[in-house]
Amino acid sequence: MNFASSLTDVPHPGEFIREELDARGWSQRDLAYILGVHEQAVNLITSGKRGISPDMAKSLGKALDVSAEYFANLQKAFEMSNAREPDPAIEKRALLQSSYPVREMIKRGWLADTDIGLLEAQMLRFFGKNSLSDVPYMAHAARKTTDYATTTPEQLAWLFRVRQIASEMVVASYSENKLRDFVAGMPRLMADPEEARHVPRLLAECGIRFAVVETLPKANIDGVCFWLDEKSPTIGMTIRYDRIDNFWFVLRHECEHVLNRDGQGRLEDQKVDDLDGENGGVGEGLPDPERKANKAAAETCVPQDQLESFYIRKFPFISEKDMLGFARRIQRHPGIVVGQLQRKMDRYDWLTKHKVKIRHHVVASAITDGWGVPANVSL
Incomplete structure (x- = not known):
């Protein structure tokens, strides 16, 4: 009986060796002599108790005039056939x-x-x-009719996490008029970084669910606007760039989306906002809703006609003193003015010391997920 047949369809290599010895009229002791090993070493192989090592495969090849690879492959096939099925x-x-x-x-x-x-x-x-x-992007059954090219799996996971958090929030009924009042009063909060702590409460009073969720690696997200239903707008932000200018620009951008009722429809069809570079401008290559939101954000951060007038008068010799005087006159934090001028001059290393951090002010009062602490929501 084949000593391996009860376990596997692939016999142990020792069976071939036994058959070869019978055909040649050799004993196991003869093969041990030829190989220069103890007879027990041959017996362990022919009885199926020991496998064939690479060294032994080469020795057997020379002794039996068969390629060493043949023995190695027999051993590999036997081991694979006896390997446990993976979990x-x-x-x-x-x-x-x-x-x-x-x-x-x-x-x-x-x-x-x-x-x-x-x-x-x-x-x-x-x-x-x-x-x-x-589930979108599942490799075994990605739906052919849906185009996810503009939203990556990482972005989509982040987006659904914002929804998960927002769905458990309790806010006032949405009021477009209150949101317009908030937007109009936004500049009053822009002079002092600490004023950002009021944003979550003021948005909740407008009926907007607001959550800060740390971005995922490779996700490239600044924010998003979507609606849980036609009466429940949601704004999610990452504050991936912890700078005062970026925070207010992104927030105003998303508020404009809410006012225009952008971001309705299926969540998996939504696009998150990556406002880096040209995506934060008003170029013709951007979709109209994005250009409109960027224009509103820039205007709120620094009135664009005043910025242009200042720029024409001072460029290319804009001193720090000039910038600080302009910021005081329009009642904005210098970091916000610097952010707008950096974009205009295409000089992102200019006076960066004024672009102070702001995230700690926001997360102190906002529903926050990330930076080592998950939001307290149901899994």
């Missing part, structure tokens, strides 16, 4: 990780580190779907 969870975890930054989501507390069955259930709950095949 099915491996393939499922690979599928999830290839579609979304699952490990980072677990690290951030968005998902709990559980067995694969519960992890899949958490993913469905996170994205609000009944089947993994309905």
Whole structure:
């Protein structure tokens, strides 16, 4: 009886050696003599108790006039056939990780580190779907009819985390008039960085859910505007650039989206805002809603006619004293003025010391997720 047949369809290489010895009329002792090893070493191989090492494969090849690779392949085939079947969870975890930054989501507390069955259930709950095949970007069943080219998996995961947080927030009923009043009064908050702490409360009074969620690696997100329903606008921000000018520009940009009722429809079809470089300008290559939001943001940060007048009079010799005087006159923090002038001059190293940090003022009063502390929401 084949000593390996009860375990596998692939016989142990020792069986071939036994058959070869029988054909040649050699004993195991003869082969041991030829190989220059103890007879027990040959017996262990022919009885299937020991495998063939690379060194032994070469020796057997010379002794039996067969290629060493033949013995090596026999051993490999036998070992593979006897290897345990891998845990099915491996393939499922690979599928999830290839579609979304699952490990980072677990690290951030968005998902709990559980067995694969519960992890899949958490993913469905996170994205609000009944089947993994309905989750955007899932590698095994990405829907052909949906174009996700402008929103990456990392951005989409961040977007759904903002929704998860926003859905548990309680705010006043949305009032467009109150939001317009807030926007009109925004400049009064722009002179002192500490005034940013009032933003979450003032937005809530307007009926806007506001959350700060740290961006994910490679996500390139500044903010987003979307609606949980037609009466529930939401603004999410990352404050990935912890600077006073960036914070107010992005916030005003998203408020303009709300006022224009942008960002409605399915969440997976929304586009997050990356306002770096030209994306924060008014070039013809940008969609109309983005140009309009950027224009409103720039105007609120620094009135553009006054900025242009100052620039024409002072450029190219704009001193720090000139900038500080202009900031006092328009009642804006110098860092906000510097941010606008840097863009205009294309000199992002100019007077950067004035672009103070602001995130700590905002997160002190905002629902915040990230920087080592997850938001207290249901998984």
